[in-house]
Amino acid sequence: MRILIFGINYAPELTGIGKYTGEMAAWLASQGHDMTAVTGLPYYPEWEIHDGYKKKWWVKERIDHVNIYRCPLYVPRKVTAVKRIIHEFTFLLGMLPVWLMLLFGRKYDLVLCVSPPFHMSILPLIYAKIRGVKLVTHIQDLQVDAARDLGMIKNKRGLDLMFKVEKMIFDASSAISTISPGMQRKIMAKNISPSKIIQFPNWVDESVINPMQKIHSLRNEFGIDQDAKVILYSGNLGEKQGLEVIVDVAKSFENQKDVVFVIVGCGGGKEKLENLVKESGLSNILFFPLQPYDKLAPLLAMADLHLVLQKQSASDLVMPSKLSAILAIGGCPIVTAIPGTSLYDIVFKHRMGILIKPECADSLKEGIELALKTDLTEYSTNARRYAEQFLSKEKVLRHVEASLEELIGKSSTPAQAVHEKQPERIEKVQALSQPAFKIAEKI
Structure with missing residues (x-):
């Protein structure tokens, strides 16, 4: 598969979403898939551009057999709701030249967009529509819900607009992936069919992280x-x-x-x-x-x-x-x-x-x-x-690979057969x- 990933966070960030996006792309590349990632300059979790990337604008590099385009973005020292919005918006602006270049470049089989930011999928969605490819929106956090429930954004009109944009993205996506049954329930509550949702947890390399004295x-x-x-x-x-x-x-x-x-x-x-x-x-x-x-x-x-x-x-x-x-x-x-x-x-x-x-x-x-x-x-x-049974890096990413191949019609083995033991189903524990x-x- 040729896969194009969009996400504001990526390796070498040690924690959070960037860690998982980077590991997923590298693993898929190791399986022979052609991987490209469009991301920001690394800054998380310190909220400071990492050494080696400071005072840089657009950077192209190849790490772990993944082609990476890094785009400039504003990184606030002290994070507030307003500054976070500006931070995310500047990444969309910084990403635009790379997006235009890729739009007129070679065709990918699938576009995978990692959220948050929730509006991250707008440009990938336009790309997918123009080029006629599948779009998968991967939800690590339900950002708009969290902003509302944590009181980070209180303007009702603003929230309503964000929820409408989110719903448009969900409806236009070929599939929506997320990391827990609870998030799956929340997404379904937004009138999204469960058949459209792929669930896989954030994994751990249990061969590296294991018990010690x-x-x-x-x-x-x-x-x-x-x-x-x-x-x-x-x-x-x-x-x-x-x-x-x-x-x-x-x-x-x-x-x-x-x-x-x-x-x-x-x-x-x-x-x-x-x-x-x-x-x-x-x-x-x-x-x-x-x-x-x-x-x-x-x-x-x-x-x-x-x-x-x-x-x-x-x-x-x-x-x-x-x-x-x-x-x-x-x-x-x-x-x-x-x-x-x-x-x-x-x-x-x-x-x-x-x-x-x-x-x-x-x-x-x-x-x-x-x-x-x-x-x-x-x-x-x-x-x-x-952890060994349900969170194994190899098992989870095999399931991801099979799900993506099945989505674009290249799978010889159904995704459920690869990962038939799901840790939790959508029903509540009873x-x-x-x-x-x-x-x-x-x-």
């Missing part, structure tokens, strides 16, 4: 005692996560010298979080920068508990990609989720974590206290098993005998 973790490098109880949050420090609750809870453990909270990562909310810790005078919260991929397994292995936190209003609008690596390492996550969401259902059904109320310091405190005095071996075992953990009963 704490002695081999980053505890020594970070100066953390081997006997300490480490509660780790690693990932984007943004607005959707509601990370302020960590500071509130850490106050309750201030006198327990063997308990330490570790926050690793960067993002738009990091400065605010650091200021909260400083104002509180807490010494049991440690900050470290984002670690390179080859240190991800040792980083995760140092934790006794992993925090997977989101605001309640983000439920089922975003699926935390960090969870895949936590499960692969055999970690025990404490997850904020409400019943009926994909995140809750998956953790609940497979008994591989602790479920608590979102944005509730008391619930998080109680969950941590209970977990620290409980044998979590069963949850760790279940987590690793789930009649489960016991909750994932006692604290879940209080949600």
